[in-house]
Amino acid sequence: MAAGDGSEVAVRSELRRVATNLVFGALAAAIPGLRVETLDERQELYADLGLDSLGFVQLLLELEGKLRVQLVDDELMTIELVTVADLIDLVERISLRAAK
C-alpha cells in the first residue's frame, strides 16, 4: 500500500471517529435519558432508540449547529435512516462536502 493511501485511510478513520462522536452526542441531546455509553452503531434509530420524526428534526438541528452547516431540504427529504450507522454515514457525507 502506498504511503498516500495509508494516510487517506487514517483520515477516513479519523473522520468516522469524529462523526460517530458527533452523532452519539447529538442523539444523547435529542433523546432525554439516553446515555452515550449505551449507544451502538447497529442500533435502530426508531425501533431501539424511539426516535420519531419530531426527534429526528431536533437531532438534525443539533447536528447542523455542531457541523456549522445549513442542511438543505431537498437532500434530507429523500433519505430514510434505519440505524445509527446510517446516520453516521450521513454526517460523514455532509462533513466531507463542507470541507470541500
Added chain:
Amino acid sequence: MKSGSDASGGRRAVAAARDPLLPTHWFNILHDRPQYVASAMSRSRLTGAAKRAGHGVHLQQPLSLARQSLNTTDRFIPIPDEVLDLYAQYRPTPLRRAVRLEEHLGANARIYYKYEGANLTGSHKLNTALAQAYYYARAGVKRIVTGTAAGQWGTALAYACQVMNLDCTIFMVRSTLRQKPIRGEMMQLFGAVVHESPSDLTEVGRRVLAEDPAATGTQAVANAEAIELTAEDSGSRFAVGSGENSVLLHQTVIGQEAVSQLARLGEFPDCVIASMGAGSNFGGIALPLLGAAEDAGRPIRLVAVESTACPKLTRGRYLYDLSDALGTTPITRVYSLGSGYVPPPVYAGGLRHHSAGPLASAMHADGSMEAMAIDQLTSFRAGMLFCQTEGILPAPESAHAVAGMIDVVSRHPRGEAPLVVLVNISGHGLLDLGAYRSFAAGEIEAVSADEASLSRSLSALEEFNQSIAEPAEAT
C-alpha cells in the same frame, strides 16, 4: 405562453409594485416567548412504546418549516421572494372601521375589522398554503396530502399546489363536504383530488365506517387518512393548515399589516378578537399586536372565540394529546376535548377540531389570552348583522368572532373611554349562503357539545395522560 425573460421581467414588475404595507418578514413570537416551544413533545419519548424493527426515520416536513416552528432566536423571519410576490397579488388586505355596525349597536367602541376573505380562495388560509407549498416544492416533494374541515384550508392548499406545480390530495370532512359541495368543486378546479372523509380508501377510514356507516367525520380522522395515504408514497407529504407554530408564523402578515394600518389612523386596539379553530387566524392577527403592545409597554386584551359545539379552551383540559385519529403526529400539550371527541355537526366546520394548537394553548394557560364559546345561532345572527351593516358576509367561523366582538363591546361601560377593538374576518361566507338561508328560515339551532360524549372523551384523555406519565426508561 410567456417566454422566460418576459416572465422574469413580469416578476420584477410584481416585486416593484409590492405595497409598502406588505410585510417582508414574518413575526416570530417564539423569540419573545421561547417557553412556548416546550409544549410540543415527542410521542415516543412519552410512551416509550415498542417499535417495529427495520422502520426508518425520515423528515415529515422540510427542515425549513421545522426550523421556523422551533426558532427562538430571530424575532423576524424573512419571507421568500417567491412567496412575497404571491402575497402581493392579494395583500395587504383591507382594514376598515365598521361605522354602521357601531351605530347599530350603539356601542361605546370604535370597531375595526381586518378582512381576509378577498383572495381567490376566500380565507386567510392562503397565507400559509403558499408558504408551505413553496417549501415542500423546493424540498423535492411531488404531492401534498391533507385533511380539511370547512374547506378553506383545502381550497387554499389546492391553489397553492397548482401555483407550485405540486399534486394535491384532500380528505374533506363528510359533514361539511355535504353541506357545501361547491368547496370540493373549487379544490378540483385547482387540480386537487378530493375524497370525502371517512373514506374506504384507507384503513382508518374503513374502520370508522365499519363502526358507524353514517359517521359525519372529524378533522382528526381526515388528517389520519391523509397521513396513511402519505405513508404509501415516498414523494408525498402530509401538511396541516393550522395549529403548528410555523403555520401561525406565516399568518402573522395579517397582524403586522393591521398594526401599520391602524397606526396610519392614529389607533391601537385595546382588544383583539378572532375565532379559534386550532389557532392560525387568531395567532395571525393577535401575535403581532401582542408584540407591538409589549414594545409600546401598553396592555392588550386578546380574545379567542370558539364554538359551543367544540369548547376546547373553555371546557377542555390542558394535557398531552394526539392531533390525528391514527396517533402518528407528535403528542403535544394542548387544550383538548380528547382526540376521540366527535363534535356535533355545525356549519363552522373550521372550529370543530378537538384541540387548540400548542402555541395558542400555551398562551391560554399562562393567561395571555381569554376564551369564550359562542353557539352557532348567536354567531349566524351576528354574521347576518355584519353583512347588513358592512356589506361583507362573514364565513360561519368568522361570524363567531363577530359575535364575540359584539359581546365584548356591549359590556364596555358607557362612562369610560371608547373601547378600540380589532376583529379578524378570516374568510367570506359566500359558499355558506345555504347556511345563512337556513338561519333566515329559522332552521338553525344553538348547538352545544353532547355532555355524555364530552364526559367520556375527557375521561379517556385523562386516562391516556396517566398511561404516558411513567418515564420511558421504566417501561
